[in-house]
Amino acid sequence: xxxxxxxxxxxxxxxxxxxxxxxxxxxxxxxxxxxxxxxxxxxxxxxxxxxxxxxxxxxxxxxxxxxxxxxxxxxxxxxxxxxxxxxxxxxxxxxxxxxxxxxxxxxxxxxxxxxxxxxxxxxxxxxxxxxxxxxxxxxxxxxxxxxxxxxxxxxxxxxxxxxxxxxxxxxxxxxxxxxxxxxxxxxxxxxxxxxxxxxxxxxxxxxxxxxxxxxxxxxxxxxxxxxxxxxxxxxxxxxxxxxxxxxxxxxxxxxxxxxxxxxxxxxxxxxxxxxxxxxxxxxxxxxxxxxxxxxxxxxxxxxxxxxxxxxxxxxxxxxxxxxxxxxxxxxxxxxxxxxxxxxxxxxxxxxxxxxxxxxxxxxxxxxxxxxxxxxxxxxxxxxxxxxxxxxxxxxxxxxxxxxxxxxxxxxxxxxxxxxxxxxxxxxxxxxxxxxxxxxxxxxxxxxxxxxxxxxxxxxxxxxxxxxxxxxxxxxxxxxxxxxxxxxxxxxxxxxxxxxxxxxxxxxxxxxxxxxxxxxxxxxxxxxxxxxxxxx
Amino acid sequence: xxxxxxxxxxxxxxxxxxxxxxxxxxxxxxxxxxxxxxxxxxxxxxxxxxxxxxxxxxxxxxxxxxxxxxxxxxxxxxxxxxxxxxxxxxxxxxxxxxxxxxxxxxxxxxxxxxxxxxxxxxxxxxxxxxxxxxxxxxxxxxxxxxxxxxxxxxxxxxxxxxxxxxxxxxxxxxxxxxxxxxxxxxxxxxxxxxxxxxxxxxxxxxxxxxxxxxxxxxxxxxxxxxxxxxxxxxxxxxxxxxxxxxxxxxxxxxxxxxxxxxxxxxxxxxxxxxxxxxxxxxxxxxxxxxxxxxxxxxxxxxxxxxxxxxxxxxxxxxxxxxxxxxxxxxxxxxxxxxxxxxxxxxxxxxxxxxxxxxxxxxxxxxxxx
Numbered sequence: 001x002x003x004x005x006x007x008x009x010x011x012x013x014x015x016x017x018x019x020x021x022x023x024x025x026x027x028x029x030x031x032x033x034x035x036x037x038x039x040x041x042x043x044x045x046x047x048x049x050x051x052x053x054x055x056x057x058x059x060x061x062x063x064x065x066x067x068x069x070x071x072x073x074x075x076x077x078x079x080x081x082x083x084x085x086x087x088x089x090x091x092x093x094x095x096x097x098x099x100x101x102x103x104x105x106x107x108x109x110x111x112x113x114x115x116x117x118x119x120x121x122x123x124x125x126x127x128x129x130x131x132x133x134x135x136x137x138x139x140x141x142x143x144x145x146x147x148x149x150x151x152x153x154x155x156x157x158x159x160x161x162x163x164x165x166x167x168x169x170x171x172x173x174x175x176x177x178x179x180x181x182x183x184x185x186x187x188x189x190x191x192x193x194x195x196x197x198x199x200x201x202x203x204x205x206x207x208x209x210x211x212x213x214x215x216x217x218x219x220x221x222x223x224x225x226x227x228x229x230x231x232x233x234x235x236x237x238x239x240x241x242x243x244x245x246x247x248x249x250x251x252x253x254x255x256x257x258x259x260x261x262x263x264x265x266x267x268x269x270x271x272x273x274x275x276x277x278x279x280x281x282x283x284x285x286x287x288x289x290x291x292x293x294x295x296x297x298x299x300x301x302x303x304x305x306x307x308x309x310x311x312x313x314x315x316x317x318x319x320x321x322x323x324x325x326x327x328x329x330x331x332x333x334x335x336x337x338x339x340x341x342x343x344x345x346x347x348x349x350x351x352x353x354x355x356x357x358x359x360x361x362x363x364x365x366x367x368x369x370x371x372x373x374x375x376x377x378x379x380x381x382x383x384x385x386x387x388x389x390x391x392x393x394x395x396x397x398x399x400x401x402x403x404x405x406x407x408x409x410x411x412x413x414x415x416x417x418x419x420x421x422x423x424x425x426x427x428x429x430x431x432x433x434x435x436x437x438x439x440x441x442x443x444x445x446x447x448x449x450x451x452x453x454x455x456x457x458x459x460x461x462x463x464x465x466x467x468x469x470x471x472x473x474x475x476x477x478x479x480x481x482x483x484x485x486x487x488x489x490x491x492x493x494x495x496x497x498x499x500x501x502x503x504x505x506x507x508x509x510x511x512x513x514x515x516x517x518x519x520x521x522x523x524x525x526x527x528x529x530x531x532x533x534x535x
Numbered sequence: 536x537x538x539x540x541x542x543x544x545x546x547x548x549x550x551x552x553x554x555x556x557x558x559x560x561x562x563x564x565x566x567x568x569x570x571x572x573x574x575x576x577x578x579x580x581x582x583x584x585x586x587x588x589x590x591x592x593x594x595x596x597x598x599x600x601x602x603x604x605x606x607x608x609x610x611x612x613x614x615x616x617x618x619x620x621x622x623x624x625x626x627x628x629x630x631x632x633x634x635x636x637x638x639x640x641x642x643x644x645x646x647x648x649x650x651x652x653x654x655x656x657x658x659x660x661x662x663x664x665x666x667x668x669x670x671x672x673x674x675x676x677x678x679x680x681x682x683x684x685x686x687x688x689x690x691x692x693x694x695x696x697x698x699x700x701x702x703x704x705x706x707x708x709x710x711x712x713x714x715x716x717x718x719x720x721x722x723x724x725x726x727x728x729x730x731x732x733x734x735x736x737x738x739x740x741x742x743x744x745x746x747x748x749x750x751x752x753x754x755x756x757x758x759x760x761x762x763x764x765x766x767x768x769x770x771x772x773x774x775x776x777x778x779x780x781x782x783x784x785x786x787x788x789x790x791x792x793x794x795x796x797x798x799x800x801x802x803x804x805x806x807x808x809x810x811x812x813x814x815x816x817x818x819x820x821x822x823x824x825x826x827x828x829x830x831x832x833x834x835x836x837x838x839x840x841x842x843x844x845x846x847x848x849x850x851x852x853x854x855x856x857x858x859x860x861x862x863x864x865x866x867x868x869x870x871x872x873x874x875x876x877x878x879x880x881x882x883x884x885x886x887x888x889x890x891x892x893x894x895x896x897x898x899x900x901x902x903x904x
Contacts, residue, residue, distance in 0.1 A: 011903075050742040051903045067902040071745065079743035086736035091554035092547065103543030104746050133554075 001025055002047070002157060002189050006055035009042040016042035018212040020055070024189050024205075026156075029179065031200055032193035033263070034209030035461025036432055040193040041082055041161050043209075047191065048079035048159045059157060075105070078155030082162045082193075084331055085142030087149065090135035094126055097134065097149055105153035120148045123178050136309075138504065139331040140171025147178060158182070158190045165195050166488050168330035168503065169527055170534040176202055197263040197462075198491065198527050208266055215270050224261050227269045229253075231261040242268050242278050244466045245495075267462040278467060279418035283474045294321040296356060296450050296482045297342065303350030304337050310505045311337040314351065317500045317510060319450070319482050324472060326496030327486040328530070334505040335486035336378060339454050342484070343375060355450070371399070374448035374481075378455045380439040382427045388414075388438055389423045392445070399446035406445075413441040417471065433464025440471065444481070451475070453485040457492065469495040493526040501533055509533045536753065540746050544754030545761075548728060552762070561724055561762050562769065565716030569773055573709050580666045584630045585609045588621055593641035599678050603634075608670050618653075625657050625697055632656045632667050644684050651691040658696035668694045709778045710862040713770050714855050715829040717793060718800045721763040723821045725804025729755055730817035733808075742901050752896060756801045763800075767793040774866070784865030788872060788881070792861040795884040799854045800825070802891020809898045828853045854887045 007020035017039040024030050032040040046053035049070025057064050064070040070077075080087065088097060098117065107113060121127040124144040134142060143163055151158070158179075164172045176199065183190050192203065200206050201220045208216040208223070216223055232248045233256055241250040247259045249268040271278070297319040304312040312334045319325045327335050340346040341353060344366030353360040355369055366373070382391050389410060396406040414420040417437045427435050436456050443451060453472075457465045469492070475481045485496070493499045493513060501509035509530070511519075516529050523529045552558040585603060589596050603611040612630070614621075621633045635653035643650040654671050658664040672692055679690055732738040741751050767790065774780045782789075804821060811817035832850035842850055850856050857880035864870050864877055872878060 045903060048743050050739065050901065067900070071901070074743065074745040077743060079739065081736060081739045081743075083736055087739050089547065089551060089735075089737060091551050096547070096550060100543050100547050101740075103539050104740065104744055106537060106539060106745075 001060060002191075003058040004043075004047070004055070005058065007043065007046055007057065008054040009039070009046050009051060011042060011051070016212055017046070017053075020214065022207060022214070022217070024191065026189055027183055027187040028204045029183050029190040029192060029202070031203035031206045032191065032209060033197070033200055033206055034193075035267075035464075036195075036459040038209035038461070039212040040209050042212075044079075044159050044161045044191065044193060045081075047157075048077055049074060050079070073157070075153065076156045077159065078150040078153065078157070079159045080146050080150045080161060080163055082165070084139045084166055085134060085137070085146060087146050088134040088142060091133055093131050093133050094137075094145055095130040097145060098152065101149045101152050107153050116154070117152065120151060120178075123181070124148050125174065138168075138171075140167045140174075143167050144171065144175060144178075147175060151178075151182065154186060156186075156188055158188050158192075160190070160192045162193050162195055164199065166331035168333070168534060169490060169531045171330075172196075172199070173531070195459075196489070196491075198525065200263050206263075208270075210267070210270055216266060220263060223266060224263065227261050227265055228258065230269045230272070231259045231265050233257050233259050240272065240275075240277060242272060244268065244278075244470060264462045264466070268466075271463055278463070281416060281418050281467060281471050281474065283416050283471070283478050284412065285478045295319070296321050297484065298354045299338075299342075299351065301351035302338070302341065302348060302353055304334070304341060304346060304505075305349045312341070313505045315500075315502070315505075315507050317507065319484050321449075321482050322476055322480045323497045324476055324483045324485065324495070326493055326499045327484060327502065328488070328490060328493060328499055329486075329502035330488055332504075333502040335488075335502060336454055337505075338502075339375075339452050339484070339486060342452060343373070371446060372449045374443035374446070374451040376436075376439045376443045376451075376453045376456050378458070380427075380435050380456075382435065382439060382442075384426065384428045387424050387426055388419065388430075391427065392438075392442055395442045396445050401445060409445055413445075414438075417441050418467075431461075431464070433460050433467070436460055436464065436468060437471065440468070444475070444479075447479075448481065450482045450484070453483065455486055455488065457487055457489065465489075465492075490527045490530050491525060493530070501530055503534060536747070536750055540750045541754040541757065544751070545758045548755065548758040552728075552758075557724075557727075558762065561720045561759075561766050565720050565766060565770055566773065568716050568719075569709065569712045569770060570777070572712050572715075573778055580663050580670070581608055583609050583632055583667050583670070585611050585632045585634060585671075586621055586624055586630045587611060587613045587634045587636065588616065588618065589613055589636045590638040591636050591640040595641040595644065595678070595682060596636045598681070599636065599675070602674050602678060606670075606674065609674075622655060622697070625655060628657065630657070631663075632671065634671065644679075644689055645682070647684075647689055649689060649691060651693050654692055654694045656694070656696050664696050668696070709774050709780055710866045711859055713774060713793075713862055714796070714859040715826070716770060717763070717767065717796055717858075718803070718829050718855060719822070719825045720766070721759055721797050721800040722804035722807070722825050723818060724759045724762070725756060725801045726807040726811060726817035726821045727804075727814055728759065729805070729808035730811045730814045733811075734813045742903070748896055748899050748901065752805065752892070752899065756805065756892075759801060759804075760797060763797045764794060767797070780866055782866055783869030785869075785871035786865070788861065788877065789865040792858060792865075792881055792884060795881065795888055796854065796858040798888035799884055799891060802888050802895060805895035806891060806898070809895060812904070829855050832856055854884055857881075857883050857887075 002024040004020055004022050007017055009017040020043055032043065034040050042051065045051040047057055049064065049067045052067065059073050062073055064073065126141065126145060126148065134145065137145065147163060164175055179190055182188055206218060206220055206223060207214050230249055230251055232250060232254050234243055234246045235248050235254065235256050237250060237254055239250055239252045241248050249272055251272050295318055299315055299317050302312055302315045315338060327338065329335050337346065341348055342360060344360050344363040347362060356372060358365060358369060360366060386394065392410050393406055414423055417440065419434050419438050422430055422434055457468060472483055476483060496513055498512050500507055520529045520532060587600055587603065589600060600611065600613055603609045618635055624630045625633055633655040637650060640650050652675060654668055656664040656667045675690060675692060684690060775782055803824060807817055807821045807824065811820055832853050832855055860880050861877050864874065870877060
């Protein structure tokens with residue numbers, strides 16, 4: 001049994017976890033859910049004994065209050081930190097990894113262990129790749145190998161920090177199977193954090209994190225049941241509420257039909273309870289509109305090779321004006337490579353790319369189209385030591401927008417996109433969601449006709465994500481901007497008009513969103529639909 | 536201390552170093568430095584501590600002394616001691632040059648009779664010694680000009696270089712370079728292989744397992760120690776054969792001192808890696824911490840004995856000086872274990888290494904900073 005008493009963690013003077021209390025029984029899988037920076041990783045680090053903390057952790061009658069005291073339980077702990085293949089050594093093969101971990105964990109090699117090891121490798125589907133180096137594995141395989149390495153010494157306390165983030169849906173299911181089986185068979189305590197709400201239902205108990213606190217506890221159905229009264233169909237009301245896409249959240253009783261809540265709804269209800277209302281985000285209509293059904297971007301048989309490895313292979317796709325095209329796929333599926341080729345940052349190894357009827361081969365081609373393209377990179381290319389306002393001024397001057405107009409633009413966008421009060425702060429000190437919106441504002445300063453967004457929603461909390469998608473819709477509807485967006489959240493497909501699904505550099509699905517549902521009428525979510533393609 | 540854990544890390548480190556081709560670094564980098572610097576360094580001289588023995592005490596001789604006193608290149612002293620005592624001053628490294636003006640120098644030179652000025656320089660630093668004697672010659676010729684003395688052989692300058700008679704730059708620079716490269720490359724490698732784990736996140740394998748701090752450090756350091764130990768022989772061969780250096784002392788002393796010195800270097804790298812969280816920071820900090828002092832305070836450019844104040848203290852704080860002393864001894868002098876200074880310095884190096892290692896052990900934390 002694991003008992004957490006008054007756990008508090010501060011990291012670099014920032015409070016990451018305020019006061020955490022909970023218990024986990026043997027054989028239980030407990031899930032940590034919450035946005036980036038909500039304190040999940042800090043809590044996991046503390047339990048794994050790799051970060052200083054206050055409070056007490058009691059594991060099977062052994063109490064520890066610092067990483068030093070935790071040393072004694074570490075042979076029982078299996079910890080897998082956040083990040084794909086983080087604990088793996090790129091140049092070592094799978095077999096060498098196994099040997100390394102067997103040795104540092106001082107595992108007795110006997111018949112029983114060899115059988116267990118075999119069992120793990122087969123379960124993870126790695127038994128045929130023993131001589132492959134970790135650097136050459138796909139994201140899913142890396143995570144499975146990390147898990148195998150973490151489980152080799154049969155930990156009684158398994159702590160996994162977002163083991164599935166960025167991993168393809170099929171590998172995710174396989175990972176969960178290993179975890180479930182392990183919990184049942186060895187009575188292991190598993191503490192697992194995840195960014196995918198869909199995975200929450202697989203857990204015995206969920207802890208919902210927000211700003212370093214647990215805001216809700218229970219099974220996924222319990223939690224959803226609890227917020228049912230606050231979730232309505234989208235409506236206008238004077239009472240305090242949050243409306244996002246087809247749903248309105250309100251703590252007071254409204255005389256309209258209830259909407260079926262999801263786990264994401266928890267965050268909105270929590271925001272309401274904390275009296276954090278969302279600013280209404282609206283974008284002013286611009287005069288120019290391109291008109292419908294013009295092909296903005298066309299890729300035919302686009303191929304990119306890195307050595308022997310195909311990052312993109314024969315990818316065909318089209319982006320039409322006034323359309324949101326979602327480029328979906330796990331980490332390493334080739335999404336970023338594709339965008340980089342579109343921007344002329346990477347030369348093509350085959351095929352053809354056309355943007356506004358112009359062939360894109362190198363960055364010079366792109367330069368000519370610069371005024372029509374807006375781009376937000378994966379990590380928001382902002383300058384950390386300049387304020388939001390200064391950043392915007394700088395980017396405006398790159399696009400040769402005069403100062404007077406820039407000031408106007410900053411004023412209007414900061415209001416429309418809801419970051420007005422942060423204008424004079426440094427990007428680093430702001431939540432990811434704000435940075436994301438402000439990066440978007442920077443990318444549309446010069447009124448581009450097409451917008452490329454590379455994983456803008458990664459790591460951003462549910463509320464900010466929903467708001468961001470609302471904004472994109474606004475941009476599309478009011479400005480007629482075409483948007484190409486990449487994401488590894490399969491569930492975000494529903495916000496797109498059209499979806500292209502990539503797997504290992506190849507396109508495995510491409511259709512309008514409504515058609516997907518027509519093809520798979522039984523599917524409950526996009527996750528399930530895309531799973532079919534992965535199989 | 537479990538051998539199994541150490542073996543696992545050792546093997547892992549070797550595989551990684553070989554596959555990432557980093558293994559070439561401890562060999563290639565020092566070779567490059569030794570060859571480039573060994574062939575390339577020439578040095579400039581100012582403030583030469585010069586002792587003049589004026590046996591003539593005439594107008595010309597006083598004029599000569601004045602000339603030396605007015606030159607920025609010389610710091611001049613005039614003493615009335617015997618030639619033998621003067622030479623002893625050089626040996627004690629109290630002065631860099633000794634000029635002996637013979638009696639009846641004025642009389643003879645004005646009459647056009649051959650006369651001889653004795654010039655002795657400390658040749659521990661050959662290029663410096665050459666420069667010094669050239670400067671001295673220049674001053675004397677200038678004097679001859681002033682008094683319209685025919686310079687074709689009336690004043691004869693008899694230059695002697697003490698200590699390192701053959702006067703080859705290589706002989707002084709190359710041993711100094713050994714002290715530099717055997718400090719830099721192990722320090723960088725150590726800093727790198729620990730910082731790399733931090734940067735990549737694989738450090739969690741250590742944080743979250745029951746691997747002890749001692750095991751981790753011994754494993755990490757031993758792999759680099761092993762690689763660089765081979766390097767000791769390579770640089771020795773380069774020095775002896777490529778640069779044709781004599782080897783007059785004990786090879787055992789050379790080897791032992793080098794191993795201790797490498798141990799110290801590992802300690803430097805270790806401490807840096809504890810502060811640095813990325814490889815690039817590790818490299819830069821290690822370079823700053825090693826390359827400049829190794830060069831400045833090695834006694835290569837400037838003898839430690841001629842330093843003063845802070846420079847003198849800093850030179851004594853860094854381990855480079857002690858190692859270089861032993862290296863110069865084994866290559867050029869050969870006193871070996873019979874010299875108590877050598878033994879003292881050897882022990883100092885060892886203690887230095889042990890202290891750094893213990894500091895590393897204390898400061899290394901199995902937790903996220």
